[in-house]
Amino acid sequence: MEVLQEVKPRVYKFGDKKADGNSTMKNLLGGKGANLAEMSSIGIPVPPGFTITTEVCTEYNSLGKETAVNLIKREVEESIENIENLMGTKFGDKVNPLLVSVRSGARVSMPGMMDTVLNLGMNDEVVLGLAKKTNNDQFAWDSYRRFIQMYGGVVLGMKPASKEDIDPFEEIMENLKEKRGIELDTEFTIQDLKDLVFDFKDAVKKRTGHDFPTNPWDQLWGAIIAVFNSWNGDRAVYYRNMHGYPADWGTAVNVQAMVYGNMGDNSGTGVCFTRDAGTGENVFNGEYLINAQGEDVVAGVRTPQQITKLGSERWAELAKVEEEDRIENYPSLEELMPSIFNKLNTYQNKLEKHYRDMQDMEFTMQDGKLWILQTRNGKRTGAAMVKIAMDLLKEGMIDEKEALLLVEPNKLDELLHPIFDSKALKKANVIAQGLPASPGAATGKIVFFADEANKYKSSILVRIETSPEDLEGMNIAKGILTARGGMTSHAAVVARGMGKCCISGAGALKINYKTRTLKVDGNEYHEGDWISLNGSTGNIIEGKVATMEPELSGEFAELMKLSDKYAVMKVRTNADSPKDAKIARSFGAQGIGLTRTEHMFFELDRIKAMREMILAETVKGRKQALKDLLPMQREDFEGIFEAMEGFAVTIRLLDPPLHEFVPHQLATQKDLAEEMHISLQAVKNKVAELEEFNPMLGHRGCRLGNTYPEITEMQTHAIIEAALNLKARGIVCKPEIMVPLIGTVKEFEFQEKIIRTTAAAIFEERNDTVEYLVGTMIEIPRAALMADKIAEKADFFSFGTNDLTQMTFGYSRDDAGKFLPTYLEKGILKVDPFEVLDQEGVGQLIVIGTERGRSTKPNLKVGICGEHGGEPSSVEFCYGVGMDYVSCSPYRVPIARLVSAQATIKSIK
Structure with missing residues (x-):
């Protein structure tokens, strides 16, 4: 008997405290859809709707529009019927119409990167029915105006003609405001809104050559397809590449019954956070607008008001608004609608405890009723991320392992950037004040357009307001400054996600794109002028401000201590000077995995001796020049050993040609x-x-030492003497001498003999000894394959993944820039192998080298010293291989410490 296989649904419904999915299904339903289902199940008031899965997006991209639509047509129609039954309305009905929103929803939060359409289902007949049903003509025509504007931009491609121009719909609205002498959208009369609808549709016809679609089902399918297309839009692709998200993930589509924040003074919309996304402070905060829809808040067109009284008072202090004026014109939601606020406060507490993480929520108030439209784990700065994790741990909401896993390793980088010098800030000329949307310190030259952010080495992007199209420029700029928008505007949310300093809502700024000028308080600043942003206070400062180095302290230091408690694999640093070694040690490095001795030879007094050695025609001449270099090398090594007292220091012998x-x-x-x-x-x-024709493969590394053994002798002499000198001072040092670029066992044997013979002679001469190791860098594929033989002699292996990647792929790092961007764009490679370790190819050589080496010498010390030693996924791979340590640049040490702990925790979960 044939067993029928159950067909997997492509559409999942939610609403009325029921749902087909849950929060564990983010890969299938996207983050938004999974959380809407979860909230519905736990009793949060969510407008009913349905989610089209991410797999359908993948099918759409591979099979095409017609096939994809046919695959989901029946399920979508049934799901619309379900919303109709729950809401008591009818999609497309002229008397009792159901309107819906259509939103994207990738498995990870990508704020502003993909498209949204609100009020879908409107046409010339539906608007009349909605007006009659609600007895609110203003609301109905405002909703129609909004729908045409959003659908026109998202689905029909109505975009500004050039970067100096504004959105074509905004231009029509601005002209009408100027004609009528008004400033706000809420001041439009019913006739104004009717005129706007007519003018908007006329603009669509002129631009596209087609009438605006009136059939609600045509509108719905157009919006669904637009969301699928937005997954491969320029800004979404850039955002994915920036964060390393795979292109084959796809996006879900969420269709929900509309609830209306623009029905009058008893309605509104807002965004809120269960904790401060900038600082991590445990304070409920957010912003709202009365008589508005959701996009109004994040777009920053109207400066929103604060949700809590405390937040409102803080905002008034920053904006220099008197308390009486604040209460009258800028009341908090807590003061204006206490009943709504109390419900919102209850829901935010419930959701944070349920998800056990800081939540970013969107809500709408429709005629006094509160609806929650979305919740997600909130984007936050690096500082907030660490504080929230440690606070949740102290509050007992999560345990130590969960706290460590809650921290995104790469965001720690934000805490390691220079900060403004406090002394310099006291002398700074503050020219204006805005909202501290994303903390940090940024200094740069003014640019007014996102596509010109790379015009200067350091730039500050200055905009009236940002849009998702500005993403690349926001990423390039050192900081972001906007005249409009609040703490939940697009600029603020995206900047916090990037860890980028941002000040928003600086209303005193007068920005003119055509003249490329910024005017404030009688002063005029031009493109290219220097300004500085203090994202922690909202101060906008004239000129440059001096900076100082960061340090591990507070919750950051606590996190690092907790990381070390769980980490099995150690973290060393790559350091070529005592200064770098001290910085790395202050960040918790447990030794040095790579000191590149060649970097010590380029200073003026040393390069002369080095050149004399190279130009010498005899061994005697070379030895004389090297004798001059010896004390300089010895002094360097003494400084590095002292900085790393008690820890092992791996010194690589001369490597470049x-x-x-x-x-x-x-x-x-x-x-x-x-x-x-x-x-x-x-x-x-x-x-x-x-x-040389190909220096990369030429006379370098151990080939130099075997051709000119006197070079290896001199360097060994300097290392061993430095160690003995420190020992005489009571300082413990553990030198590890590393032979670079071996491909055969004999190459290593020749170098090892020179090293050990030289060391033995020094020990005899000084009548003293120090323990030291002699190992090698595995950076040639043949060495990885011969590892069992090499390990018979070597005390340790250090994988040099920079060269190992070059030689395994056959790519030159110096020339790969000519084709790697194309390879990444076309999907030939998913990531740059020089940034993220290639686990399939290069990684397998590392596995083979480690296994074969330890088959000969079970206690063989193994580490990595390439640039991959500070990249999270690569560090996690190294843990899986069983390495003793990874080594990375000083400022990546905290990141590697955290990942080492996370890798240990994941392996035992």
Whole structure:
């Protein structure tokens, strides 16, 4: 008997305290759809609706529009009928119409990156029915006007003609406001709104050549397809690439019954956070607008009011508004609608406890009734992220492991950026005040357009208000400043998600895009002028402000201490100077995984001796030049050993080809010839002799040391003597000497013999010893394959993934920029392998090298010292391989410490 396989639904319904899905289904329903289902199930008042799954988006992209629509047509029609039954209305009905919203919903929050349409189902007959049913002509025609504007922009492509122009619908509205002598949308009369509807439809016809669609079902399918298309829109693709989200995830589509915040003074809309998204402070906060719809708040067209009395008082203090004026003109929701506020406060408490994380909620008040439209784990700054995690732990809402997993590793980078020097701030000239939308310090030159943010090395993007199209410029700029908008505007939310300093709602600014000027308090600033933003206070400062280095303190220090409690794999640093070593140690580095000795040779007094060594024609001549370098190298090593007292320090012997140290300009060649009392031609001949067709694969690394053993002798001498000198001072140091670029066992054996012979001679001469290790960097594929043989001699392996990636892929890091962007764009590669470790290829060589090495020497110390040592997914991979440590740049050490702990926790869950 044939068993019929159950067909998996493509559409999931929710509403009336029931739902087909739940919050664990984010990959299928998207974050928004999963949370709408969850909220409905736990009794939160959510407008009923349905979610079309992310898999349908994938089917749409592969099978095309017609096939995808046919796959979901019946389920969508049934789901609309379900909303009709729950709301007691009818989609497309002229007397009792159901209007819906259509929103995107990826599995992760992508604020403003994809498209939304509200009030869908409107036409010339429905608007009359809605007006009669609600006895509110103003509301009905305002909703119709909004629908045409949103549908026209999202579905029909009605965009500004150029960057200096405004949205075509906004232009029509601005002209009417100017004609009528009004400022706000809420001041439009019913006739104004009717005129706008006519003018909007006329603009659509002129721009597109087609009438605005009047059939609600045609409108619905058009909006659904537009949401699917927005997944591959420019701004969504840029946002995905910025955060490393795969293109094949797709987006869900959420269709919900409309609830109306624009029905009059007893209605409104808002966005709120269960905790402060900028600082992490445990304070309920948010913003609302009376007689408005949701997009009004995030668009920043009207500056919203604060939800709580405390927030309202804080806002008034920043905006320099007197208390009497505030209460009369800018009351908080708590003061204006206490009953609604109390319900909202109850829901925010319930949702934070349910999700056990800070929530970002959207809500609408329709004629005195509260609806929750969305909740999600809120975007937050790095500082807020750490504080919230540690506070939730202290409050007993989560345990230690959950607190560590709640922190997004890369966002710790925000806490390691320079901050304004407090002394410099006292002298700063504050020219205006805005809302501190996203903390941080930013200094740069003014730019007025997002696509020109890269015009200067450091820029501040100054806009009247930002839109999702500004994303790339916002990412490039050091900071963002807007004249309009509140703490929940697009600029604020996106900036916090990026960890970017942002000040919004600076109403005193007069920005003119055409003249590219910013006027404030009688002063005029032009494109290219320097300004500084203090995102913690909202102060806008003239010129540059000095900065200072950050430090681990407060909750950040507590988080790092907690990380070390769970981390098994250690974190070292890559450091070439005592200064770098001290910084890394202050950030918790437990040793040095890579010191590049060649970096020590480029200072003026040293490069001369290095060049003398290279130009010497005899071993004796080379040894004399190296003798001059020896004390300089020894001094460097003493400083690094002292900075890392008690921890192991891995020093790589000279790696780059010698041609990097000789002058290639004629003028400097002449200077060198005069200094060394040799002919210019002799210098030119040596430079030509050292030139290589492919230096990457040429005379470098251990090949240099085996050709010129005196170089290895000198460096070993400097390392061992430095260690002995510190030992004499009572300072414990643990040198590890690393041989670079070996591909054969013999290459390592020759270098090891030189190192151990030199060390033994020094020990005998000094009548003292120190423990040291001799190991190698595995950066050639053959070395990984020969690891079992190499481990017979080597004390440790350190995987140099920069070169290992180059040699495994056959890509030159210096030239890959010519094709890698195209490869990423076309999906040939998912990520840049020089930024994120290629686990399928390069990673397998690391697994093979580690396993084979430890098959010979079970206690073989294994680490990684390439740039991947501070990249979260790569660090997690290293833990899975069983490495003893990862090594990264000083400012990535806290990130790697956290990921090491998270990897341990994930492995035992």
